[in-house]
Amino acid sequence: MTRLDGFVKTWPKHLMHEGQFTDTGFVRAQLDGLLSWWATAGVDGAVSEDSVDWLRPPPPRAARAMPQERASPPQGAARPEGVATPPMPAAVWPDNMADFRAWLAQAPDLPEGRWPGRRFLPIGSDAAPRLMIVLAAPEADDAPVEAQHMRLLDAMLRAAGLRLDDCHIATLSLTAPPGGRLEADVIAPLLRRMRHHIGLVAPQRLMLVGDQTNRAFAPTNGMENNENLPFVNHMGGIVPCISILHPRLIVGQPSAKAEVWKSLRSLFGGREL
Template sequence: MRGIMQDNAALTADAYLAWWQLAGVESAVAEAPHNWLRPVPAAVSASHAPQPAEIAPQAKPQDLEAFHCWLESESSHPERRWPTPPIYPSGAVDSPLMVVTDMPDAADVAAGSLLADREGVLFDAMLRAIGIDRAQAYIASLFFARPPGGMVEAADLAIAAARMRTQVHLARPRRLLLLGDRTIRALMPTDSGAVSGHSLRDFNHDGGTVPVVATFHPRLLLSQPAAKAECWRTLQSLIEEDRP
């Protein structure tokens, strides 16, 4: 009786090991766990894989109008994956100031323009404090649409930063103002003191450099009024630039 049970146990063990060998297991243990029951993902053809919205050197727009057309017509921009309507940059070439924010806020989407509602009122006051009207400024955002939850992937942020450097080059502003921590980290990743600094720096774009200063986004100033004094000291460097 005992011999029969032992023979059955051996057959069961052999069958068990054979099953795992058919499943592709080559050893009993490994350095990392593996989910052998996970479904195999479908293979994606390289010709159908989504490509990043980078501008090929030979296809780069030669002026701002061509860039705007590319921005509105290109299907591979990260924003095409998001359901919110786009808000494209506005302003003219050679503006005295180009302002870059990170993305439209919910109020911007409702209004159809960047820096709207309460944030827009505060932003307009910031511009007036340095002697500039909104109509004189070129206003753009890293992302021209708002992603769900306002969260973006690192790869999309890198694409948006490269795209913005091309846009700054073609817009040719006299000065550049960056709003918010996400914008600063994307466009000036090596300048950790950009927010707290009160002097102009050089921003490298596709065609050279432009003086840049960075400060808090109006959304933060509304929730933390104490930061307005720091923001004003930063904006003063834009005024001093025009002094003889």
């Protein structure tokens, strides 16, 4: 308060005795006026007592040290428990389906590698099939869904003039996650890999099975997740698409089966399949 001493000395002495210092409005008015003046001048916080040369150019910045590349762990080395392995960049994914399937079977650093279990590899036609079916994760060994659900899916496709053998079937995750639900942090890398996968297969049409699969592909534009996506982007372009309920939710529901039939017809332009 050294700079205020001269100002305080001008206050009437008789107002600074007993309770008059706080009971009168004089001091408050004086302080309010002083603080208002400094606030108007832009000084609303503590300042240094020393003068500052505001026009002095700033000192040069110290050169930033270049980031050091982390040494890759030796092949086969154990990864700390609970640490997710980053997905393989798309630039090094195999560019043909035969090599891609072989890579899926042997790659040690897949996003879903944290989950135990056998890997379900894509099945069916690889050469521009009429329909590619994508599910979230396998439900049984060597099968994308349980046997009864697979029979139902086969029956629905046969009624539409298609056969499972003529389709390409794949899952976002090659192994089943605990509880059957994909963890949020793996969905993005699995989706990038699946878009590459779709581009290699180049199907004529795409069918997303189950809510998890539809949500993974759904754009983040406020669109309701239960709406059909008209198209799906992949590395080679776009492909017409529908989404249906999972077969386990269709069992015993004739109305749900009718919706699947309706969606299949709309996917193929309403023509007989």
